[in-house]
Amino acid sequence: MKNVFFIVMFFCSVQLLNAQNDSIVPVVGRGSNTTDFPELSVQPQYIGGIEAIGRTVAMSYNYPREAIDEGITGTIMVEFIVDEEGNVADVTIKKGVCVPCDQEALRVVKLLRKFEPGLDQNGKPVRARYSLPITLNLAE
Numbered sequence: 001m002k003n004v005f006f007i008v009m010f011f012c013s014v015q016l017l018n019a020q021n022d023s024i025v026p027v028v029g030r031g032s033n034t035t036d037f038p039e040l041s042v043q044p045q046y047i048g049g050i051e052a053i054g055r056t057v058a059m060s061y062n063y064p065r066e067a068i069d070e071g072i073t074g075t076i077m078v079e080f081i082v083d084e085e086g087n088v089a090d091v092t093i094k095k096g097v098c099v100p101c102d103q104e105a106l107r108v109v110k111l112l113r114k115f116e117p118g119l120d121q122n123g124k125p126v127r128a129r130y131s132l133p134i135t136l137n138l139a140e
Contacts, residue, residue: 040119072101074097075097082118086125
């Protein structure tokens with residue numbers, strides 16, 4: 001029987017959604033929907049750190065049976081917003097593997113607890129964008 005190995009890599013791609021700062025950084029790879037974001041002075045921090053995100057995702061993710069049966073592996077890129085109060089919002093799949101795996105990734109990311117919100121150059125809490133790769137592996 002196959003053992004399922006689940007690896008979570010955390011890549012923190014944070015850009016500001018508040019356009020009141022003069023320092024603007026474009027979000028890369030958004031095509032014609034590119035939105036500009038001012039720079040953060042402090043990035044949002046998950047309470048418990050990156051390791052806690054990895055544990056939460058690894059313990060909560062249920063690798064879909066049909067994906068296991070079909071040998072589907074790969075990396076799902078989940079993008080979400082950390083709002084001014086530290087809540088996770090607007091969770092989307094930017095790069096998927098298969099519909100059942102992607103749906104499970106959305107479900108799990110929505111379970112994340114609060115973050116310490118990102119701060120703009122004036123120390124004000126602001127909305128920030130995060131990217132979270134979730135890598136799925138099957139091993140004999």
